[in-house]
Amino acid sequence: xxxxxxxxxxxxxxxxxxxxxxxxxxxxxxxxxxxxxxxxxxxxxxxxxxxxxxxxxxxxxxxxxxxxxxxxxxxxxxxxxxxxxxxxxxxxxxxxxxxxxxxxxxxxxxxxxxxxxxxxxxxxxxxxxxxxxxxxxxxxxxxxxxxxxxxxxxx
Amino acid sequence: xxxxxxxxxxxxxxxxxxxxxxxxxxxxxxxxxxxxxxxxxxxxxxxxxxxxxxxxxxxxxxxxxxxxxxxxxxxxxxxxxxxxxxxxxxxxxxxxxxxxxxxxxxxxxxxxxxxxxxxxxxxxxxxxxxxxxxxxxxxxxxxxxxxxxxxxxxx
Numbered sequence: 001x002x003x004x005x006x007x008x009x010x011x012x013x014x015x016x017x018x019x020x021x022x023x024x025x026x027x028x029x030x031x032x033x034x035x036x037x038x039x040x041x042x043x044x045x046x047x048x049x050x051x052x053x054x055x056x057x058x059x060x061x062x063x064x065x066x067x068x069x070x071x072x073x074x075x076x077x078x079x080x081x082x083x084x085x086x087x088x089x090x091x092x093x094x095x096x097x098x099x100x101x102x103x104x105x106x107x108x109x110x111x112x113x114x115x116x117x118x119x120x121x122x123x124x125x126x127x128x129x130x131x132x133x134x135x136x137x138x139x140x141x142x143x144x145x146x147x148x149x150x151x152x153x154x155x
Numbered sequence: 156x157x158x159x160x161x162x163x164x165x166x167x168x169x170x171x172x173x174x175x176x177x178x179x180x181x182x183x184x185x186x187x188x189x190x191x192x193x194x195x196x197x198x199x200x201x202x203x204x205x206x207x208x209x210x211x212x213x214x215x216x217x218x219x220x221x222x223x224x225x226x227x228x229x230x231x232x233x234x235x236x237x238x239x240x241x242x243x244x245x246x247x248x249x250x251x252x253x254x255x256x257x258x259x260x261x262x263x264x265x266x267x268x269x270x271x272x273x274x275x276x277x278x279x280x281x282x283x284x285x286x287x288x289x290x291x292x293x294x295x296x297x298x299x300x301x302x303x304x305x306x307x308x309x310x
Contacts, residue, residue: 006285021288022288033188033202038197042192042196043197044197044199047188047248059286090279091275091276091277091278091291092275092279092288093202093275094276095274098202098275100199114172114173114249119248119250119253120246120255122175122246122247123245131162132175133176136244
């Protein structure tokens with residue numbers, strides 16, 4: 001997609017919180033934070049970043065697209081793992097500087113590249129006067145090395 | 156809180172995704188994205204940023220604290236509105252660069268400064284070939300002008 005995404009400009013909108021104009025705010029790197037939550041359970045599955053192109057692709061195709069800051073490119077969620085997120089609804093917040101996707105996970109239902117259902121599989125607990133992580137619902141639905149190769153990470 | 160928050164250093168942790176060490180990654184501005192979701196329903200209520208100090212304060216007090224980028228200061232959620240978020244669990248993601256708070260909203264149960272239950276009260280819809288916002292569960296539980304004064308925003 002070479003054409004720039006087209007959303008409303010924020011200048012000239014008197015009240016960004018109440019307007020029906022969709023004028024998402026991208027940061028200095030041209031990115032906006034995006035949360036994906038399960039449309040049925042509400043559970044937060046992952047967090048990533050979107051460029052205008054990723055947001056436009058998500059809205060147009062109904063499948064979640066993000067921008068990978070490490071790989072510096074548009075990325076369709078599930079392009080190598082098959083773990084596509086079908087988008088049921090796209091919401092934005094009061095300031096229009098965050099995107100919330102309500103999704104139905106496809107594939108094995110593992111949104112996390114580690115093979116878990118959600119990326120949020122550890123909770124912070126006080127232990128011996130410090131903060132430690134404790135697994136929570138951390139079962140793997142796939143083996144990352146089998147899906148992504150030796151690195152266990154998307155290429 | 157003048158003392159620096161103490162979390163594990165990321166250097167020397169072989170596998171950040173599987174470790175029990177809590178080594179959150181703060182960005183160049185010293186901030187980490189934080190999502191607050193309702194502990195009972197799973198619903199995403201708001202998104203904000205945390206400094207190490209805000210994260211430490213949240214963990215220590217059990218009430219959500221954030222860092223306001225516009226006001227450039229630590230901010231206890233609900234300090235002026237009374238809409239405190241009691242923190243039931245603090246989770247982090249695979250990369251430890253996002254925080255998820257599972258919370259029980261206090262006060263009137265309006266996490267959004269506009270008086271709504273959630274900041275995500277509008278969905279993006281295709282209309283006349285463009286993208287527009289449509290209200291969704293946008294009822295106000297309080298009047299922002301009555302709570303924050305004329306500006307309708309936290310000072």
